[in-house]
Amino acid sequence: MEDWPLTRMCTSDGDNENVFALAATLVIWVIVQVPESYDAMILYSSRLFVALLFHVVITTELKPPEGVVNFWRACREEHRLPSKPNRFAVQVMKALLGRLQCDYVVVGMEFKHGWDMLLCADTQHDAVGLLAREMLCVLIPLCSRIALHLLRHLSREEPYWDLPFLAFLVEVSLLASAASLSCLPALCPLVATAARTVPTPCAAAWAQPCAVLHCLDMTKCADSILEIMSRYLWHECSQRRRLALRGLVVLSKDPSMARRMCSLSQSLQGLLREADGEVVSMSLHVFTNMLQHKHILVSSTTAPKLAEALLLLFDHDNSYVRLLSLELFFRVMDLVVDEGKKPLEKILSQSLLPLFFYCYDENQRVAKASRETLLHVAKFLKRRKLEQLVRKGQLWNFAECLVRTAWKPQAQPGEAP
Secondary structure (H helix, E strand, O other): OOOOOEEEEEOOOOOEEEEEHHHHHHHHHHHHOOHHHHHHHHHHHHHHHHHHHHHHHHHHHOOOOHHHHHHHHHHHHHHOOOOOHHHHHHHHHHHHHHHOOOHHHHHHHHHOOHHHHHOOOOOHHHHHHHHHHHHHHHOHHHHHHHHHHHHHHHOOOOOOOHHHHHHHHHHHHHHHHHHHOOOOHHHHHHHHHHHOOOOOOHHHHHOOHHHHHHHOOHHHHHHHHHHHHHHHOOOOOHHHHHHHHHHHHHHOOOHHHHHHHHHHHHHHHHHOOOOOHHHHHHHHHHHHHHOOOOOOOEOOOHHHHHHHHHHHHOOOOOHHHHHHHHHHHHHHHHHEOHHHHHHHHHHHHHHHHHHHHHOOOOOHHHHHHHHHHHHHHHHHOOOHHHHHHHHOOOHHHHHHHHHHHHHOOOOOOOOOO
16 A cells, blocks of 8 residues: 555465555455454554555545556446545545544544545645544544654655645644643643543543653654754745644744754744745744743854844734744843844844834734833843833933934044043
């Protein structure tokens, strides 16, 4: 099943024969319906699921070769199967979930039109993300093993059909990160309640919310996951960039992951210049999350470049981006290392006038953040007169004082200031 469209196999009589991958899928469909197959399905469920997912993706994306078309026509006539191979692969996937006694997932996907989305190339990655979320409700250990298979696939230099696989991996990574942050144990009362509402053995997965960590240990997988996410940050496909950033936003909340992600600072700074507001806002979130952890400071080389990029975002069309950029600008001043304070002063001086203007922004949250940031800048630059005017709310006097200071002649060498 993992080779498309043909694979070479040794038959019982010792001959090597070409076998269609779809033939293996057909055999799995037959085996799944045998009651005695339950233990085997449990043992191989993760690899079978990945292989079926691969079949759904590739038969949706590619026009099958003539040999596959002829083979499938014969199968349809003999077994009354769906007209398209991708629909059959979805049918087998549903049967596999049913054999694992998780009809809850099948029904959930049906209710949200997930199966139809899975059969369309444009919505396939959204459908896979939805499927991962539905499965994570009841099949956490299986999802973790699936994620490990996908992690190995995405670690290749040029992985193929990667968008749906990336979507699944991101969803599982989010849960693994949440578990490592001990968020899930706090939800145990809710989990226990939920466990009574879903079928057995699905309820067992609800009772073990941290089971995801046993198979997808973030302490061991962190570097591989970050390497994959960082590779997609500059991908030409916006959907892949957004998926990678969505994963980084949550992973950056973990202190150990945040320290590893410091190496991505330059790439994230570059994304702040993107036209896509969603990409910019998620990049700002990653920076903000990273700087919330103890012992993470802003280096002397990063501080002025990051502050300059943030200064440009004060004028962004999206008010939420403006708010995030102001809050991050504030934190950069607080967390820059001592040797980085002097290089930062020039950018901070340039920010005084824009910050003054945005104190009157129509968005009250932006206006409030602008006043707080303006006060902090004046304090950082040791402009006590300006600081006092901001504290007293005398912003127009602040503007006059700022203009007078800007136009004040500079003392010449040898003259009194």
